[in-house]
Amino acid sequence: MSMHSNKAVDWSSCDCTESGRCLPLEGICVASTADKLTIVVGDTHFSEEKTLLVQSCDYFQALYRSGMKECWQEEIHLKCLCARGFLIALAVLRGERPILDADEIVEAIECAAFLQVVPLTKHLIDLIDSDSCLLMYHTAATFGLMDLYHAAALFIRNMYRDLEAEVKKTLPSELISYVESLTPSVFAAVGAHVTCSVDETIHAASRTVCYLDEDGSNWKVLTDLPLEASTSMAGVTVLDNKLYIVGGVHGIHKQVVDSCFCYSVEDNDWTMIASPAQLRYNFSLVGQDGRLYAVGGEYERTAMSSVETYGVETGRWTFAAHLPRPAAGAACSTAMSRIFVCLWRPMQTTEIYEYLSGKDEWSLVTTLIRPQSYGHCMVGHRDNLYIMRNGPSDDFLRCMMDCYSLTTGQWSALPGHFANSKGALFTSVVRGDSVFTLNRSVTLEYAIEGKTWKPRSQMKGFPRSGSVWTFLLRLPNADKQTL
Template structure:
């Protein structure tokens, strides 16, 4: 078997992925060269530069100055061919769906060759069907990022998985899962800043649902300068971010943004986007926040900015294909999707491809629209909710697009959408939480169907509501 990848030439440079320069003895052999990698009885012909830039194993090999760095053929005796083939597919930008045997071999390869992109892909594939296998296998091979991510997923679904966990996993793995904090359903009202005679809302608290006591409790107060009205609100790495928005009854654009850390229960100010904006989307993926579209001075924008958490800097990214404000959007499998309407019957779904900094048209939905919709991602499915039938905004129809098969399907029946509850949907494991003033409703996603699971206390606040998940330490919840 021969597998060929494509990488651009580097003008003779032998710099590594992190800007490190390789030893002179390896330099000439890296540029525009092929390497044959023998795994078992299978021969793979691949670009050396792709392997060196993507795998710590090959990077270390070509920095070492050992005789192997001059060879045109490398033997990997500790791996199986299928795992290496999966790694190559991921390195080329593919996102293969893996069965159980594939998962084991892919984890083995990711651990041995230290392929970061393959580890990230495996994390994106964690679900209720494979999480125990992922967790146990990652522990066996020491792939710690996947180990931790799978443990967090299991913790979020522990009530459903506890019997299987205790029956199949070693006690130390069970203990680690039980030591983690589960995700908690959170909500904050769309409030503006307080001040003078222009105060619109007095309640400015971030709250969480105590599912055991079936009541809402206050987590923290918003900073005085923060507004959640028409702002971007998201969670990344268990930190809450509020970016932009408006304040006052005249809806002045905010120039301040904030981050809440649960670890020290405090807010900090962060830099805001270069372009003031409100009614925009804010999504957190892979160490970056993306502020997408929105408005400024009543002008709808297509601009997109990305905030690097490590550097604290915003940079402009590829513009949306056309201006959009308050667009339906979601994140699933570390991928960002946005719905753009073409009145009156067409919705186009675009994906932001961060590696290429471009927006790619994924699919088009042609359905009767009325007052609006939202989008929710679960596994490799994207669900589109729209009001209907006709102009009935108290009910929703739902369509599902499968990213792997590229097929649309419609979910049977109508879904109650009293006061926009479905438009607050948040996914935790295989559950979807929705919210309005009277009810918090949890659905179970089975296949492509949403089935009501339990009903809990609603969020007693007026106006629009932002919902999300945070992991709250047990000690913190006991204090509250």
């Protein structure tokens, strides 16, 4: 591209600010020609809103800051790109979530890297699975799309037991070395504990976060809980490899704990974070895109519909849209970077809502009706939500499971009954194509094949009684004390 002027562009003299045609990005003006922009990729012409492209693509942001002559053109030619890759990018920018085949993945990665389309990169990360991870990893390395490169490498490392032969057959040595330099995520757990004073050393000894050493089939101690932390009816989740504990209760009268904590695995250190404006317990805590979401819960034995979100960078809580109705202990999960919650409605109805962050609203996704049964746990795998529910007649020693496809919008029931002694299946955590569950007696790993769960391995149970929180963490080293 040739320069329109050797002088810096003075946007302060632009007369379109009041008309709303200037973007709220420093130094950028898109009102010099038309609201629509024609993009020519090969022989294909695309007409798109200029503001959408500038707000979503670093390439176009840089272009309209540059002062080059293309800033005033109504048609821009993009060379060395495939039209289909650009079409996929536009679909994602409009809010679609297309499922891609191998050729489309390569072209989408090329487009995401060339135009620096962050939403497309995030969508590609959501699509990483055991079928596409090697292709994504190698292609992202080729085009320098580093966020996708790292995410695909972590996924491969988590499934290395299944993928090692194919990895060593298909990938260059430098890519293999990077995968092997990473540590896989481990299955971790913490029991339900109330706050503890310095004098209560007997109770303090059991207040530990532990992880499963799969090679030795042993549970090992990762860290002690802070004495002021409660995991009893608290919100517990992991975000960006940091463990968060929010709220909880202590005492027989369920007094709310207003201390909240964050554990950094890398630093092996606990820090306190701000408490939500609305104290709560028995709520769901979910982490997504740099934010925590405290969903529903109770206060003074009254169920609430309020939702608060915590910005990790800002360190502040703000209120988000309320749930459609009050809910305590609701099943929450994420899939494809989307947040979902199960709400019950008499009789025998489980409704799944999605939180739409862009609109700050909860949207009904689907409804499941089963006799005398409600969803108690929900986990996401690929574009599927798995709902674990009690058996008929409140038989909690059995567990039924249904799968909802976000892509097709269809429900399917998993065959058979799952033994759920002491709530084991309600502790489900997904890693790659495996699901880990536990109770005091046994830790079970299931392999997800199609839409079925098949037992894969059995390991030592978690040696703690009572309720258990489970999650995944990546450890910098595994030199910890055996529990």
